[in-house]
Amino acid sequence: MGRGLLGEAGSRIAALEARTAAIVTDGHVGPLYAEALAASLQQHGLRVSIITLPPGEATKSYASLERVCDAVLEAKVERGDLVVALGGGVMGDLAGFAAAVVRRGVRLVQVPTTLLSQVDSSVGGKTGINSLHGKNLVGAFHQPSLVLADTALLDTLPIREMRAGYAEVVKYGLIDDPDFFAWCEANWRGVFDGGPERDEAVAQSCRAKAAVVVKDEREDGDRALLNLGHTFGHALERITYYDSARLVHGEGVAIGMCQAFRFSVALGVCPPADAERVEAHLSEAGLPTRLAQVPGGCGTVDELLDAMAQDKKVKGGALTFILVRGIGQSFIARDVPVASVRAFLQDENSTSRP
Amino acid sequence: MGRGLLGEAGSRIAALEARTAAIVTDGHVGPLYAEALAASLQQHGLRVSIITLPPGEATKSYASLERVCDAVLEAKVERGDLVVALGGGVMGDLAGFAAAVVRRGVRLVQVPTTLLSQVDSSVGGKTGINSLHGKNLVGAFHQPSLVLADTALLDTLPIREMRAGYAEVVKYGLIDDPDFFAWCEANWRGVFDGGPERDEAVAQSCRAKAAVVVKDEREDGDRALLNLGHTFGHALERITYYDSARLVHGEGVAIGMCQAFRFSVALGVCPPADAERVEAHLSEAGLPTRLAQVPGGCGTVDELLDAMAQDKKVKGGALTFILVRGIGQSFIARDVPVASVRAFLQDENSTSRP
Numbered sequence: 055m056g057r058g059l060l061g062e063a064g065s066r067i068a069a070l071e072a073r074t075a076a077i078v079t080d081g082h083v084g085p086l087y088a089e090a091l092a093a094s095l096q097q098h099g100l101r102v103s104i105i106t107l108p109p110g111e112a113t114k115s116y117a118s119l120e121r122v123c124d125a126v127l128e129a130k131v132e133r134g135d136l137v138v139a140l141g142g143g144v145m146g147d148l149a150g151f152a153a154a155v156v157r158r159g160v161r162l163v164q165v166p167t168t169l170l171s172q173v174d175s176s177v178g179g180k181t182g183i184n185s186l187h188g189k190n191l192v193g194a195f196h197q198p199s200l201v202l203a204d205t206a207l208l209d210t211l212p213i214r215e216m217r218a219g220y221a222e223v224v225k226y227g228l229i230d231d232p233d234f235f236a237w238c239e240a241n242w243r244g245v246f247d248g249g250p251e252r253d254e255a256v257a258q259s260c261r262a263k264a265a266v267v268v269k270d271e272r273e274d275g276d277r278a279l280l281n282l283g284h285t286f287g288h289a290l291e292r293i294t295y296y297d298s299a300r301l302v303h304g305e306g307v308a309i310g311m312c313q314a315f316r317f318s319v320a321l322g323v324c325p326p327a328d329a330e331r332v333e334a335h336l337s338e339a340g341l342p343t344r345l346a347q348v349p350g351g352c353g354t355v356d357e358l359l360d361a362m363a364q365d366k367k368v369k370g371g372a373l374t375f376i377l378v379r380g381i382g383q384s385f386i387a388r389d390v391p392v393a394s395v396r397a398f399l400q401d402e403n404s405t406s407r408p
Numbered sequence: 409m410g411r412g413l414l415g416e417a418g419s420r421i422a423a424l425e426a427r428t429a430a431i432v433t434d435g436h437v438g439p440l441y442a443e444a445l446a447a448s449l450q451q452h453g454l455r456v457s458i459i460t461l462p463p464g465e466a467t468k469s470y471a472s473l474e475r476v477c478d479a480v481l482e483a484k485v486e487r488g489d490l491v492v493a494l495g496g497g498v499m500g501d502l503a504g505f506a507a508a509v510v511r512r513g514v515r516l517v518q519v520p521t522t523l524l525s526q527v528d529s530s531v532g533g534k535t536g537i538n539s540l541h542g543k544n545l546v547g548a549f550h551q552p553s554l555v556l557a558d559t560a561l562l563d564t565l566p567i568r569e570m571r572a573g574y575a576e577v578v579k580y581g582l583i584d585d586p587d588f589f590a591w592c593e594a595n596w597r598g599v600f601d602g603g604p605e606r607d608e609a610v611a612q613s614c615r616a617k618a619a620v621v622v623k624d625e626r627e628d629g630d631r632a633l634l635n636l637g638h639t640f641g642h643a644l645e646r647i648t649y650y651d652s653a654r655l656v657h658g659e660g661v662a663i664g665m666c667q668a669f670r671f672s673v674a675l676g677v678c679p680p681a682d683a684e685r686v687e688a689h690l691s692e693a694g695l696p697t698r699l700a701q702v703p704g705g706c707g708t709v710d711e712l713l714d715a716m717a718q719d720k721k722v723k724g725g726a727l728t729f730i731l732v733r734g735i736g737q738s739f740i741a742r743d744v745p746v747a748s749v750r751a752f753l754q755d756e757n758s759t760s761r762p
Contacts, residue, residue: 116474123470127541155509158536158547159626187481193512194548273514342415 055170055257060087060165060202062092067163070199072136074101075137075163076129078122079140080109083167087207088140091165100136103129105147109141109298111303114183116147118191122152126160134200141216142168143175145305147190154196161248164201168211169219170304172203173226173259178267178280181337184296188361190344200295205252206219216246217340218304221311222285223255224339226262228311228332229279232338234258239335246339256292269387282376283311289361290345294355300349308341309348317398319378328380345402353398409526409611413558414441418448418540421517424553426490428455429517430483432476432503433494434463437521442494445519454490457483461502465657467651468502468537470546477504478516490515490553496522496569497529498517499658502536513652518555522565523573527580527613532621532634537679538650542636542715543642548757550628554622554760557614559606570600570726571694575637575665577609578613578693580616580652582686583633586736588612593689595737600693639664643715644699647707654703662695663702674702682734700758709753713746 059066079088084106092102093174105125107113126137137151137160146164153162153263166176182193208216218382220242227235231385244251263280282364287303287310294300312333318324331342345352352358362373413420421429429449433442438460446456459479461467469746480491489659491514500518505518518530536547562570574596580591598605617634624631641657641664648654672678687697699706706712718725726743733739 058742083637116470116477120470123546127539127545151509155505155536155546155548157545158534158549186478191481191511192509194509225696254731301578314678 055201055205055253055260056205057204057206057253058350059202060091060207061094062204063091063165064098066200067095067138068098068100068138068223070136070161070163072100072134072161074129074131075103075136076126076131077104077140077169078126078152079141080113080143080145081102082109083141083145083147086210087165087167089138090092091138095138096241098357105129110146111144111184111298114144114190116183119152119183121154122148126152126156131156131160131368133157133160136163137257138163139176140157140165140167141315142166143171145183146171146175147193148183149181150198151183151193154181154194154299160396162196162198164198165201166206168203168215169256171216171219172205172208172256173219174263175199175224177260177273178379189294189296194212194261194380203256205248208252213246213340214302214366215304218302219356220245220339221237221308221336221341223259224336225280225282225307225311225331226259228261228378228381229282229384230382231262232380234262235335235381238251242335242339253360276386278374279376279384282378282384283307283309284312284330285373286310286313289358290348290352292361293350293357294350295375300361305342308336309343309345311337313345313398313402314376315378316402317375317395318379320401321377321394321399322392324378324380328378332381353397355403358399359396361397409555409557409559409607409614411558411560411607412737413556414445414561416520417445417556418452420554420556420710421490421492422452422454424490424515424517425761426454426487426488429457429490430480430485431456432457432461432480432506433458434461434467434496434499435703436463437462437495437499440564440610443522445492445494449492450642455484461499463498465498465538465652466546468498470537472502473506473509473537474504480506480510483677485510485514487511487514489684490517492517492519494519494528495525496520496523497525499527501547502531502537503537504533504550504552505547506536508535508548513550516550516552518552520555520557521561523562523568523610524569524574526559526610527573528576528617529616530555531614532631532646533625540686541717542646544652550627557610559602559610562606563602567600568656571659574599574658574693575662575695577613578686578690579636579661580613581664582732582735582739583616583636584736585616586734587666587734588616589689596689596693597646607676607696622637624687630685630740632728633730636732636738637661637663639665639716639727639729640664643712644706646701646715647711648702648704657687662690663697663699666690666697667699667752667756668730669732670756671729671749672733675731675748676754677731678734678745680733686735709750709757710724712753713750716736716749 137153287306315329491507641660669683
């Protein structure tokens with residue numbers, strides 16, 4: 055992790071001692087960085103192919119998986135060789151899943167180019183594609199052999215994507231680190247402007263995520279805390295058909311985290327002041343915090359509940375939520391009655407509409 | 409493993425304490441057993457769905473994977489729930505792969521209904537589909553929670569499928585158990601006729617495979633011995649377009665094992681008498697042993713070599729073969745020169761044509 059790391063990609067990746075690397079990228083990121091990355095790998099003796107896919111969440115599909123797997127095989131990537139995911143979370147998830155299943159597993163290098171993927175999806179080994187039934191419902195756990203996060207690449211990231219990634223940075227504070235949340239309140243402008251605060255935020259986020267994943271790689275226990283804001287957030291993404299013009303993942307998470315706080319307040323376990331403080335900070339950073347801010351609306355309460363029930367963090371028919379006792383005090387609540395969620399959402403719908 | 413085990417399926421599977429089971433089967437096997445299996449599971453309190461696909465190797469496709477994954481999600485199979493593969497190796501591989509990737513892994517029960525799947529594919533955790541580039545090139549390692557092998561189901565198995573499965577039984581003797589090969593020579597008719605020899609052959613085969621897999625689940629070392637006959641065999645399957653009218657997997661393996669023995673003789677490491685004895689026994693059991701026996705032929709030497717090079721047991725561009733010093737004395741030969749293979753295949757082509 056660091057500023058300018060992409061320049062060292064060839065030597066860092068060559069140290070993995072593979073013979074062949076298939077770079078998987080998209081039509082936005084590829085033209086900017088793929089040729090330079092390929093040249094750097096070739097200089098270090100690797101045989102390189104570049105596979106370019108359309109940008110956007112719709113690319114996390116079965117059809118793209120087939121296309122990437124066949125292209126990786128066509129590139130004669132053998133066991134011990136590499137798939138290099140160059141791009142944001144979509145590329146990381148898709149290329150990572152292909153790496154997990156081609157020849158029942160080849161090695162993976164993540165080169166995340168967005169804030170979101172640098173602080174979240176490139177760490178932890180989750181890979182996958184979307185199903186008609188929901189986001190990331192088909193996939194594999196496949197740890198990367200190497201993650202190269204060049205924070206300088208974020209200098210040209212659109213502001214909306216920067217904000218979306220920042221929601222996940224804030225999440226690490228909300229989960230179990232109130233000091234880091236306070237640091238975010240004081241330093242968020244530096245993160246956006248590319249000062250040393252950015253490197254610090256990325257490093258702290260990766261450390262926080264890795265600490266959770268190391269304890270619970272397969273998500274049988276505490277890893278679920280990383281889903282703070284995601285049960286609501288995924289439902290919103292589903293209901294907006296993963297249409298990034300309406301909602302991107304980080305925006306869904308921002309609204310979802312605020313909902314998790316407000317729901318915790320409604321259940322009487324969290325002080326209202328903490329929920330207000332979270333909402334204030336996310337708003338200040340330019341993120342949405344309310345259902346009403348989703349362009350085109352987000353359906354009825356029943357539609358939201360149905361979208362939630364398809365989330366994979368469901369066990370035995372009961373809903374599992376990450377709730378909070380305050381900032382930095384999240385916990386896993388299993389068997390949350392659907393009636394409580396329904397009442398909360400009805401209240402949200404009535405209060406968030408003018 | 410045992411005769412009549414399907415009658416106990418409900419209680420055995422219910423012991424896994426899942427709530428929902430999705431039975432994945434094909435149009436041949438489903439009509440015979442799926443309803444009875446579903447009823448038995450429902451009696452034991454499980455919610456059951458049945459997903460039926462076309463029979464045949466062509467079903468091990470990306471499109472089928474999508475169909476099965478979506479149907480399993482539609483059936484609301486959650487983590488901890490079950491996918492039940494009811495059928496031969498195609499169903500086991502396809503449903504097993506779906507179980508590996510739906511929600512990044514749900515539990516799998518294998519109910520193999522062919523000799524081949526009972527003695528080979530249901531044990532060991534390999535799952536996958538075929539790619540344009542070769543067989544089983546996309547997949548996952550996913551161990552079943554339970555394998556139920558009812559040997560009575562083989563009573564109605566077509567003789568050609570019985571023979572194909574028997575090739576894998578013989579393989580376990582050829583790998584490292586000369587006594588078991590001699591037992592096969594003496595008892596093969598009982599295996600085919602459904603006597604106690606069948607149960608013994610299935611049990612011994614599963615034990616032999618499990619012993620290898622336990623030592624090397626991910627195929628970094630000795631598990632490769634299980635591929636005796638498979639480098640040649642897979643190439644033949646590929647070259648005949650997985651057309652079961654021309655060649656089924658076990659037939660390819662039978663020819664491939666004979667080729668492995670003849671290749672070993674040609675390389676001067678195996679006595680010719682052992683190769684002749686293997687060929688004689690497989691012929692006696694009704695299996696093909698020569699390239700010329702493949703209806704429609706099997707292409708040129710170059711086409712065969714090219715098909716072999718796409719096999720996933722390739723490392724660093726060199727061919728890896730399982731060779732033999734005699735019956736029950738197989739070994740892994742890495743870096744076999746392509747020139748040797750070419751010379752051998754040219755010889756095979758000239759001698760096997762009348």
